[in-house]
Amino acid sequence: MEIQRVAERSQRVVVEVEKAIIGKRNLLRQIMTAVLAGGHVLLEDFPGLGKTLLANSFATALGLAFKRIQFTPDLLPGDITGGYVFNRASGEFELRTGPLFANIVLADEINRASPKTQSALLEAMQEYQVTLEGETMLLPRPFLVLATQNPIEYEGTFPLPEAQLDRFLMKLSVGYPSPDEEQEILRRRRERQQDNVTLKPITNAKELSEMREAVEQVYVDPDIEQYMVALVTATRKDSRIAVGASPRASLAFLKLARAWAVLDGRSYIIPDDVKQFITPVLAHRLILQPDLWMKRNAAQDVIHKVTSAVPVPVIEV
Known part of the structure; x- marks a missing residue:
């Protein structure tokens, strides 16, 4: 794919996401950059600034499968990777994949998970695979983790190990909107008469792979x-x-x-x-x-x- 076509496609993705995320053009371009570069992003900011909406909107605009994981201290590795479950009807164990088997995974409040669960996520982020019952399974490609953490709440959290932090391509902050941008958020919500913002896919997994190949040139x-x-x-x-x-x-x-x-x-x-x-x-x-x-x-x-x-x-x- 030619560079100009990749730029045009990427611009359309950013514009589509801007229908949901207002006044954050540079941030959206930075995340689109991470998508093209094939790296994970850590979003550290206060609650209510649209981090979850941002991840979901990008998944929709990119035409990729999206899963959200709410990290808690009692979350187990099997809760995110999945595992084998016994089916009484067939008398056999069946594999039920977890939320890691998606193209874009939102790891919400990632620092609330225990180190044991973090280790399972670390394998997925670095090796693009998970290990279940000694069997290695590849994750869908492209695979991207958008993780969030709150910079002001430390009670009940587990600081991310340096090895895991190093796997994030970059750390970004969303930031508060300006008064005019916040009023624009209210105006759009009033006009569409519902909370959900309807977005359409601009590209897909196959085309995104071609876009990434262009970056390598x-x-x-x-x-x-x-x-x-x-x-x-x-x-x-x-x-x-x-x-x-x-x-x-x-x-x-x-x-x-x-x-x-x-x-x-x-x-x-x-x-x-x-x-x-x-x-x-x-x-x-x-x-x-x-x-x-x-x-x-x-x-x-x-x-x-x-x-x-x-x-x-x-x-x-």
Whole structure:
């Protein structure tokens, strides 16, 4: 598929989702970028900002199967992977797949699940498979996890292990709407006379796979590759950071920058494609020194100071 066609298709998906999610164009483009790049997204924000609606709307616009998992402390691995159930009529065990067997899975309040359940989800996120009774089963492709967590409630939660956080391509925040945007939400609800927003599919799983193949053809200048590596390496040398970003961060920059360039209809990336993903890629991958844990926005401040010292390459277009 040609780059321009991918850009046009992606734009139509974003516009369709905007019928339900108002005033968040850049956020929607970032999530569409993750869809094209083939990575999972962690949404961390307050309740009521439309995180669930966002995930459901993208699934509908992309024409993909969608499942929602409400994570709770008593959730078991079998509740999300499924398992074998004895059928008395046939006298045999039958497989009943869990909600992980979908294209887009919303892991709602992911940090409320126990580590045992998290481990089952980790296998799905990394290997795109689940193991049931010693048998490995592949998940549908494409497979994307959109996870949410509340940044203010810590009672009854289990902090996500660093290995799992590292599997998320990026962490995003929805944010509150402006007063005008919030009034627009009320106006649209009043006019449609129902809560549900009707969306139509713009693409499908097969076409999305072709769109992802087009992203792989985007040219990356060696100087920009070096810039990506330098950003990640800088986090490993700063005294305020106890543990820096892993090579997955460099790969995340590469995947996201390529996909963002495609959204803009370009077959090459520029430094700005990388710069705008610095915080989304690095914020959840760094472990700061203990004296910074209680400071608000400490991670963003450290990231800004560390990465601003990295020289940006000049590329001739």
